[in-house]
Amino acid sequence: MSKAIDLNAAPVLSVENLALRFKGAPANIIDGISFAVRPGETLCIVGESGCGKSVTALSLMGLLPRSVAQVMSGTAMFGDHDLLELSQRAMADLRGNTISMIFQEPMTSLNPSYRIGDQIAEVVLRHKSVTRAEARQRALQMLDRVKIPAASSRLDDYPHELSGGMRQRVMIAMALANDPAVLIADEPTTALDVTIQAQIIDLIEELQKETGTALVMITHDLGVVAEIADRVCVMYAGHMVEDGPVEAIFDDPQHPYTIGLMSSVPSVGPRSGRLAAIGGMVPAIDNMPSGCRFTPRCPFAQTNCAVSQPPLDELGPSHRAACHYAPLETVFPEAVFQEAGS
Incomplete structure (x- = not known):
């Protein structure tokens, strides 16, 4: 459901004319992408697999090897920072702190060798001046916040001891541990069954309302888009082919x-043909x-x-x-x- 967003507020993330090419490729994999997202706003980027949605997200997070992925043009302004121009060290200072990401598959994103409480605490220790005990307490708070039952007894669990839905909740807890200004969610419910998908989407929405975080949701699920989006960007083969308020995209696609x-x-209802x-x-x-x-x-x-x-x-x-x-x-x-x- 669309929310009331202050359209006069300055965008917290503004991407202009982003073009990206992989080394040796004959064409840009991302070509001329522009969008902005404001505090508390949800922007959904949709399209088929292979349209460049995830590559866009990874480029903004600085997670594509610079020896392979070359920025051909564009800016990605996050406050006073152009994310595309930051050094790897400066990007590491922002990533997980003021801009965070939830990935598609938590089992490959969580470290199987470390307890989940330690993994969340590590994110806090990396960016905040706190003791290890304080970071562990923050990890417990976040597990409670994402509604993991008996959170205190789960702190010392390993990822394989949790269900898929619980692992995704841990990923959300890690992403939000430092109250980021921008959260990028790359198809966070893809590997989950329908019931758990709905719970995760509801949880992300609830936490976003609490924190005022700007959300960029990458998905191919138009049902999710209809439920949570304020604005929609439609991508095809690396191009942005349409964007607008969610109501305009659904009521009058052009x-x-x-x-x-x-x-x-x-x-759900009857249809012919x-x-x-x-x-x-x-x-x-x-x-x-x-x-x-x-x-x-x-x-x-x-x-x-x-x-x-x-x-x-x-x-x-x-x-x-x-x-x-x-x-x-x-x-x-x-x-x-x-x-x-x-």
Whole structure:
């Protein structure tokens, strides 16, 4: 559910024209990504696997090897800091302190050789002037905060002794231990069953409201987006193809890719015909189409779509789409209706 966000507040994280290329690649893996997130706001970045969502997050966290991933352009302003220009030492001082991340799979993110209480305490000790006893007490507080039952008896457990849902709660506790200004969550419920997914999303929402943390949620689950997002960025093949308030994206999607994503979501109620699907696959980095990268899969593609990349144009209040023919209903009224309503 959308929250009341102070749109006049300065963004806590502002990314402008981010382009990233892997060494030896013929094209940018991320190309011209721009977004901003304000205190207390939830921005969801959506798209299929391979669209560049996780790479975007890892680049902002400074977790891509600089010998492999080269920033071609752009800035990522976090307060007075450009995250893309910081040294590895300076980035390490911010990471886990004022900007944190929750990863997809907690079993590979937690160290199997260390007790969970020690792992949370280590995050606190790295960034705060506290004693080891105080850091351990903070770890206990965080386990309570993320609603792990009998937290005091769990402090000395190893990751393998916890369920998947509990491990993800530990990851959230670690990420929020120092009350960060920005939290990036990279598909934090992917490996969990549906019931536990809902609990984790509710927990993240609850903690965000308590702390006022800006949340960047990376997901392919449009149900999660509808529940928690204030704003949505839709990515395809490294490009941002549409962004806007969650209501605009769901009620009036304007990029063919966004329409395809919406149409492919199963509905609870009755429907006629087969579930819509987007034909084809996200192109590989060594086979990127010229012009609009969605052209080979787009039901509305015209000749010029394969020639020039459309700009991200304003369509409404804070609503933009990168399509030569947006708003689509003015050019393809019947086709858009069939795609979005099938």
